Amino acid sequence: MSPLTRVTLADVAASAGVSPSTASRALHGGAGVSDELAARVRAAAEGLGYRANRNARSLRRGHDEAIGVAVEDFTIPFFGRVVAVVEQAAHERGYGVVITCAGSGRSEEEAVEPLLSRSVAGLVVATGTAGAPEGYLADVARELPVVQVDAPGPSAVSDAVGIDNAAAGAQLTEHVLASGHERVLFVGSGRAASTVVLRAEGYAATMRAAGLTPRCAWLGYLPGQVPERAVRALREAGDVTAVVSGVARTTTGLVSAVRALGRRDLAVAAVDDLAGADAFDPPLTVLEQDVEDMGARAARLLFDRIGGYAGPPRHEQVALRLIQRGSGELPPPGATGAPVIPGRRRAPVA
Amino acid sequence: MSPLTRVTLADVAASAGVSPSTASRALHGGAGVSDELAARVRAAAEGLGYRANRNARSLRRGHDEAIGVAVEDFTIPFFGRVVAVVEQAAHERGYGVVITCAGSGRSEEEAVEPLLSRSVAGLVVATGTAGAPEGYLADVARELPVVQVDAPGPSAVSDAVGIDNAAAGAQLTEHVLASGHERVLFVGSGRAASTVVLRAEGYAATMRAAGLTPRCAWLGYLPGQVPERAVRALREAGDVTAVVSGVARTTTGLVSAVRALGRRDLAVAAVDDLAGADAFDPPLTVLEQDVEDMGARAARLLFDRIGGYAGPPRHEQVALRLIQRGSGELPPPGATGAPVIPGRRRAPVA
Structure with a gap:
């Protein structure tokens, strides 16, 4: 934003000593504004050239700064939550946000390319779960500040923010093992989702450390197909007593x-909280990513670099929080007595 | 987009006779590209000045066209779905998409203002559920093409796309009345949400036409408060046997x-489908808005006007589809025999 060439509603409000929403009502005839106040705000707007500025807009092309945000899929709430926080952070700094989706069959490069041609000052790239081709991003990051969000881990080419994916898989697995489960299935979207593969690895390592056999089922990326594939996977793994879901995409x-399948006895624990998790029966136990913190950290790292910081790529992890709602605490059939204390291991199955 | 000054990956791909993703892999060392093909794509890129164009970018400010999209709240999947479709439509026409949220306590004007200062060619405004101050939008629409999405009805100042909100409330109410319910509660977010108020009016008219008494509860806009307020509303309306939820925000x-409350007997039917609706117990009966069609129509109306159409404001409605999953078909306690035929009214309660 160039404060010298652009007058915003906030400027008018500050000049008149009122809130932006009061200034808006005063200028546009909203309720609850006295005549005297309205006159004061109009005078401030005129003094600053607020209306003149807008009228001149179509003649004089805008040169305000913007950042670009490329997300995997806007229809997944995770990405909307990241974008909401990044947009707020950009707004506070006077930057606009230009968006693209990698969905609709576009590659990551096809999603990022339109942002580059729009002269953005930096990029937030949240397409990593589809497998980030760092070769391409390295190219971009040489020219522009880039932050990868929902990153599987540290990046060699840009700043990155994410969770400890292996730890997430391990923590949920430990949680269900602590109730006495021994036959636990992991379900995820697919092997192209590098974060989910890492969560599966954390699950598998935890199973093996407990002397148990890991089993994974990959249910794909299409919401319409997941329930049917999950039915098949549960049938094929007929004797499991608990399931760990690695990503929101597969959980519902x-x-x-x-x-x-009428499997009310099956314990279920999932990475990512869901809007309806509380309304499931039993309510869903989840390991929540702090998505808002992820967006806030991404914005901070990006504006750091836009501001001139030129150090090596940084990696930040956000917190995970286990929310025990019931589904993940169901004991295995036939279990008696108190649940096993978390952290304690039962003897492996013979 | 100015094709005379900007070379895109799609241009390179067309020139080399390959798909954009193959062109991307060829230029950046991805798998499955022969040496001969890679050389052909690189030659096409050089011939078109593809790399030179990107390198010149930071010196020569971009002048590509963009449209602005102001949404109420990116964390609500409805808006992400609209934006995904609008972004795709804009992308196909070579336009970028600049976004803002009206959330975070910003007024609609505060959400739209940063878009105006960025020289967008038109605006999609999906903040209407907070109550669109048409006085302000009229101002904007005199200068720029504007389409209101999720609009409560026709607009005097701009094109508008939405559903028939009163019909939606009426249809769901008729659906539960047809199973024999007579004490039906309507829940919605708040009276500032004009679309939800219209749905409540459709509910109330249907109740009155059946000789029944309408009762509404307003549960607010904050997800954290809705469950508690819903518990209180259900307690206060202790004898209801069915609930119609007017908007996704209140449904979960x-x-x-x-x-x-352990009210497993209570029938529930809701406007808006939810990602987890199938996983609720019983699965949730919903009246689905065709959100993707809403986004597609908004984009078509907007690019029509950007292309020069200057007729009076148009209003388009998208389809509603009742998805009967079980929760909305629960009969009232003590009901016997076949469900009442839809459209037939039972006698009013004495």
């Missing part, structure tokens, strides 16, 4: 499948 | 409250 379909 | 909290 999994819960639908558990319902469809 | 309502279902949580129904669960918390």
Whole structure:
């Protein structure tokens, strides 16, 4: 933003000593504004050339700064939550936000390319779960500040923010093992999702450390297909007593499948909180990523670099929080007595 | 987009006779590209000045066209779905998309203002559920093409796309009345949400036409408060046998409250489909808005006007589809025999 060439509503409000929303009402005839106040705000707007500025807009092309945000899929709430925080942070600094989706069959490069041609001052790239081709991003990051969000881990070419994916898989697995489960299935979207593969690895390592056999089922990326594939996976793994879902994309379909099969005894624990998790029956136990903190950290790292910071790529991890709602605490069938203390291991199955 | 000054990956791909993703892999060393093909794509890129163009970018400010999209709240999947479709439509026409949120306590004007200062060619405004001050939008629409999405109805100042809100409220109400319910509660977010108020009016008119008494509860806009307020509303309306939820924002909290109160007998039907609706117990009956069609129509109306159309404000409605999953078909306690035929009214309560 160039404060010398652009007068905003906030400037008018500050000049008149009122809030921006009061200034808006005063200028546009909203309720609750006295005549005297309205006159004061109009005078401030005129003094600053607020209206003149807008009228001149179509003649004089805008040169305000913007950042670009490329997300994997806007229809997944995770990305909307990241974008909401990044947009707020950009807004506070006078930057606009230009967006693209990698969805609709576009590659990451096809999603990022339109942002580059729009002269953005930096990029937030949240397409990493589709497998970031760092060769391409390295190219971009040589020219522009870039932050990868929902990154599988540290990046060699840019700043990156994410969770400890292996630890997330391990923590949920330990949680269900602590209730006495021994036959635990991991479900995820697919092997192209590098974060989910890492969560599966954390699950598998925890199973093996407890002397148990890891089993994974990959349910795909299409919401319409997940329930059916989950039914098949649960049938094939007929003797499991607990399931760990590695990503929101597979969780609701999994819960639908558990319902469809009448498997009310099955413990379910999932990475990512869901809007409806509290309304499931039983309510869903989740390991929540601090998505808002992820967006806030991404914005901070990006504006750091836009501001001139030129150090080596940084990596920041956000916190995970286990929310025990019931589904993940169901004991295995036939279990008696108090649940096993978390952290304690049962003897491996013979 | 100015094709005379900007070379895109798509241009390179077309020139080399390959798909954009193959062109991307060829230029950046991805898998599955022969040496001969890679050389052909690089030659096409050089011939078109593709790399030179990107390198010149920071010296020569971009002048590509963009449209602005102001949404109420990016964390609500409805808006992400609209934006995904609008972004795709804009992308196909070579336009970028600049976004802002009206959330974070910003007024609609504060959300739209930063878009105006960025010289957008037109605006999609999806902040209407907070109550669009048309006085302000009229100002904007005199200068720029504007389309209101999720609009409560026709607009005097701009093109508008939405559903028939009163019909939506009426249809869901008729659906639960057809199962024999007579004491039906409507829940919605708040009276500032003009679309939800219209849905409540459709509900109330249907109740009155059946000789029944309408009752509404307003649960607010904050997800954290909705379940608790829903519990209180259900307690206060102790004898209701069915609930119609007017908007996604209140539905999951309502279902949580129904669960918390152990009211498994209560029929629930809701406007808006939810990602987890199939996993609720019972699965949730919803009246689905065709959100993707809403985004597509908004984009078409907007680019029509950007292309020069100057007729009076148009209003388009998208389809509604009732998805019967079980929760909305629960009969009232003590009901016997076949469900009442839809459209037939039972006698009013004495």
